[in-house]
Amino acid sequence: MTPGELSLLLARAYLSRVAEPPAPALAGFVVEHGAERAADAVREGRVPADVQKEVGARSELRLAEADLQAGHAMGARLLVPEHEQWPRERFAAFEHAAQNGARNTAAPLALWIRGSPRLAESTASAVSVVGSRAASGYGEQLAAEFGHGLVGRGFTVVSGAAYGIDGAAHRGALAGGGATLAVLACGLDVGYPAGHIGLLRAVEAGEGAVLSEYPPGTPPARHRFLIRNRLIAALSMGTVVVEAGRRSGARNTAGIAADLGRVVMAVPGPVTSALSAGCHELLRDGEAVLVTSTAEIAEAAGPIGANLIPPGARPSRDTDGLGEEELRVFEALDPRKGASADEVSVRSGVPLAGVRAILPALEFAGLVARGEYGWVRRRRRSERS
Amino acid sequence: MTPGELSLLLARAYLSRVAEPPAPALAGFVVEHGAERAADAVREGRVPADVQKEVGARSELRLAEADLQAGHAMGARLLVPEHEQWPRERFAAFEHAAQNGARNTAAPLALWIRGSPRLAESTASAVSVVGSRAASGYGEQLAAEFGHGLVGRGFTVVSGAAYGIDGAAHRGALAGGGATLAVLACGLDVGYPAGHIGLLRAVEAGEGAVLSEYPPGTPPARHRFLIRNRLIAALSMGTVVVEAGRRSGARNTAGIAADLGRVVMAVPGPVTSALSAGCHELLRDGEAVLVTSTAEIAEAAGPIGANLIPPGARPSRDTDGLGEEELRVFEALDPRKGASADEVSVRSGVPLAGVRAILPALEFAGLVARGEYGWVRRRRRSERS
Incomplete structure (x- = not known):
């Protein structure tokens, strides 16, 4: 690593420690001045009022070196926008959304990543699979099937790290030998949720990665899950909600995905299941496309005209052609x-x-x-x- | 009954015996000349070629008196368009559809009816509930629940007489003490399907009725089910497809309902169930509105602005109002x-x-x-x- 690269990483590590994401004013300031000059300005308090509001509470936290060391110790690296594997094209959606009036959203200042760091490549063709923590057997079975089927069609799977749908989607993708990305709402070293530490290790060991915009040691919090959801939506071309209650984080992710111009899909289920009520509501409100299979997901999320389902697939009868x-x-x-x-x-x-x-x-x-x-x-x- | 009324009934009975429904040319001819003059003209072969094509094969069948006697013997009456209880407003949809280019469709020439003959009243607010014969327990439970819930909200239920969804909808409506209409694809005396003879008796004995445009003795046939479906669609303000395979009569009814300007609704189910595949296809193709409850059916099918679900019905959290x-x-x-x-x-x-x-x-x-x-x-x- 050159001294210039190290200096850049230290600046980005400092900036992502002092602002609670998303920090749109700081993000804009960094784009304008570059990470290193922006970091100096924040340290010295020479920033516009809107930036100061985002960084004032923590600007005294000088933890950049310690954070990089902690990352190194746990096998993680800090991926920064200046890197060729930064998912530039995916995150361009944040700029478009902001231009279209979306408030309080921004690309992350940096990403802590463990596993394959080739994020631009793995997200070139990706679908996120999200849903309830307290999923049913039906939902988990489908999530695993979709995870498996999507990697079989060359897609990367993106999800969180929760129990239920998230975990099932990763397991399906791993079983299919494909890449899957787990985006956390806490530091990579926090080990949350505890029951998925082994699963996340398997994700890192495969073609995929575990990533987070939160520095080491950051505990999970409800607002962080909501903020994290924008990364899941942004890193994929489309989001499938497999099961979701009427109030759920998955519905939040779906809303963000729509704001970012992504395809939103929902899987129907028994109307007697409260776990499908959020999916049905998305469908009733016209906010999602109904999908029932990997083929339909690939058709809806893939590039236009790709992955079309052959129209012939309907059963026929001897008398079909009769007048x-x-x-x-x-x-x-x-x-x-x-x-x-x-x-x-x-x-x-x-x-x-x-x-x-x-x-x-x-x-x-x-x-x-x-x-x-x-x-x-x-x-x-x-x-x- | 006056001699004039009898003469009218005889003319309608004759006309509905000689043409296989729907007979749009004959229907137009009858509207133009009146039933009695039209019947005379058909008997004497003095009709335009398109009418002759519809009646030629059977114009020698002079069974009007015998049919009326058979109807009387089984407790049925012939409801004719000249009667005040003819569902005139509902059937006006056929004229609109024909004006919009729908081919080979027409209101029936008469209806055999057993049970309450107050059809104009009972169909003033009606919803049809249709679906597979080979329904699952899930589908039957929902159909019964909807039948029960709809009569509880003052709707009449309309369906066929098949096993599965049709039967469950009627049973639900009967359990709710409301009116339900069973529209047959055969003569009222044919007793088809055999296992539903008791159910149809219960339908007649309640507020509802069993009806058919087919004269006594007409056997069921596949094309008659499809033709009959237009009456189920027309007699209701909206059609709910509870369960349907990818090829099914219920989907056919949904298509006709759309052509007639009716609301088409579909109930989602497990994507793993072939019995919900037709519903999901209707929803994916944008041909139906997704409904999961009687309240949603009533909102979609009822007059605009009536039966609105109060928006408050979502669960809340202590922290909901927080910025x-x-x-x-x-x-x-x-x-x-x-x-x-x-x-x-x-x-x-x-x-x-x-x-x-x-x-x-x-x-x-x-x-x-x-x-x-x-x-x-x-x-x-x-x-x-």
Whole structure:
């Protein structure tokens, strides 16, 4: 590492320690002046009032070196916007959103990351899978299936690290041997939730990574989960809500994803399940697209025109191509009792001349036959033994 | 009954026997000339070619008197468009649809009805509940619940007479003591399906009715179910598809309902259930509104502005009204370990002056308290014992 690079990392580490994300004024100040000059200005209190409001409470915290050492000790590195693997294109959505009037949002100042640091590559084609902590077996099964199916189609999976849907999505992606990203609402060293420490280790050991904008030691807090959700939304092309109650973080992520111009998808479930009520509400409100399979997710989230589901996939019947009068004639016949064309005409209400033209055509199609005692219907494929 | 009335009934009985529904040319001819003159013209073969095509095969069937006698013998009557209880307003949709280019559709020429003949009244506020014959327990439970809930809100339920969703909807409506209409695809005397003869008797015995445009003795046939579906759609303000496979008659009814300008609703279910796939497809294609409860059905199907669900029905939290900085301050506190305002400022990133203003406000709201060793968070309602 060159002294210049170290100086940059120290500046970014300091800045991300002194402001509680998101810090839109500080972010703008850093873009304007560069990280190092911005850090100096913050340390010396020479910043505009809106920036000072964001950093005033913590500007005395000079922990940059200690934070970098702590990161090094735990195998994490600080990914900064100046790095080629910074997910620049994904985070451009924050600028667009701010221009469109979204308030209090901003790209992170830096990201602590453990696992594969190739974030720009892994998020080039990514889908986030989110939902309730207290998921049902139905929801967990689907999340795992989607995680598995998405990596099989070349997508990276993005989620949080909670129990329930988040964990199931990661497990499915890992089982599929693909990349999955876990975005935390606390420092990477906090070990939250405790029951997922092993899972997060597996995520890091695979193609994916665990990441957070919060410095080492930052405890999780409710507002941090909400703020973290913007990163899950931004890092993916679309967000699937698998299960969500009427009030849930997953719905919050969906709202942010929509603000960022991402595709929002929701999975339906039993209307008797409170865990699907949030999904149904998103669908009722027209805020999400209904998806029921990985194929549908890939179609909705992927680049336009890619991953289209072939239209042929519907079941067919022998009588599918028949016109209305042909169907009436066909239905007027019995598989066993033969009927004359006259009888068929009266039964079906189709004029005799029409019946006389239709019966041979149906015979040619293999649907009816001339029996000893008149015309009979041939059994349908599904009825044949 | 006056001789004039009898003559009218005989004419309508004859006309509905000689044409297989729907017979749009004959229907137009009858509107133009009146039922009795139209019947004479058909009998004598003095009709335009398009009408002749609809009646030619059966115009020799002179069964009007026999049909009226058969109807009388089974306790049914022939309801005709000239009667005040003809559901004129509902059936006006057929004219609008035809004007909008819908082909091969028409109001029925007459309706055989058993039970309450007050059809104009019972369909003034009606919802049809349709779905698969081979329904799941989930689907049947919901159909019964909707049937019960809809009559409780003053709606009449409309459905077919099949096993599965149809039967469950009727049973729910009957249990609620309300009116339910079963529309058959065969003659009222055919007794199809056999396992629902008792249920249909109960429908007739209550506030509702069993009805059909098919003369006595007409056997069920697949095309008749599809044609019958237009009456289910037309007789109601909206159609709810509770469960439907990707190919199903219920989806057909939904399509007709849309053509008739009715509200189409679909109930989601597990994506793992093939019986909900048709519902999900309707929702994905934007052809139906997602509904999960009777209240939502009533809101969607009822007159605009009626039956609105009060917006308040969402769960609330103690911290719901808090602004972003207030929430951050609240979250920075612990229920047990006290903290000074300074500590809270660093932890939350909120400037000290802000923290000093926010803490007393939170105390006033009962969310935080001044403890012996500093500020503490008070336990949330749900956490209190």
